[in-house]
Amino acid sequence: MESEGYLVLPSDLWLCILANLDYKDLITCSQVNRQLNELTDHDCLWRPLCKKYWLQTSCPATKSWKEHFVDVYFDLGRYVGCYARIKTAWNQIGDFMKQKCHHIYESINSGTNESTLDEIEAKIGYKLPNDLRCSYRIHNGQKLVSPGLLGGVYVNNYYRSEALLDICIASEGLQVYDPKNL
Secondary structure, three states: OOOOHHHHOOHHHHHHHHOOOOHHHHHHHHOOOHHHHHHOOOHHHHHHHHHHHHOOOOOOOOOOHHHHHHHHHHHHHHHOOOHHHHHHHHHHHHHHHHHHOHHHHHHEOOOOOHHHHHHHHHHHOOOOOHHHHHHHHHOOOEOOOOOEOOEEEEEOOEEEEOOOOOHHHHHHHHHHOOHHHO
């Protein structure tokens, strides 16, 4: 049986090489042969990718890091290019609000789902930018409280609170907006 020269490298050296690849390249390498398939399953390759793309630092005990990456990718994969940046921004906002305005922090809604966003796009007649969709997947507006996340103004016995709108309420205004009329 003739052996291919590159396959005789020790596994540790392979893992060092593979650690420089992105998730798409790891998946491609996993399809080359059985040895690379087994090597590309190592947690040491997928843990940093989970942190890089999904800000995940823990993995369910019943799953490998690769399985965890794939699970999150199936849910949020269309946002792979912007999720970490937007989630980091939301985390910073959340940390500030927890310390300075806990009641506003408590009013922030959890994220919406893809099907709701798809329905909104059908309703308004155009596609939302991926980064906006991603933001709504992380947090879908806030409960109406006073003051709102975006501030408030008190003028002559009248208080107006600027709340972060959830996607359903925001879509009402988006339906009226027609970019062709600009």
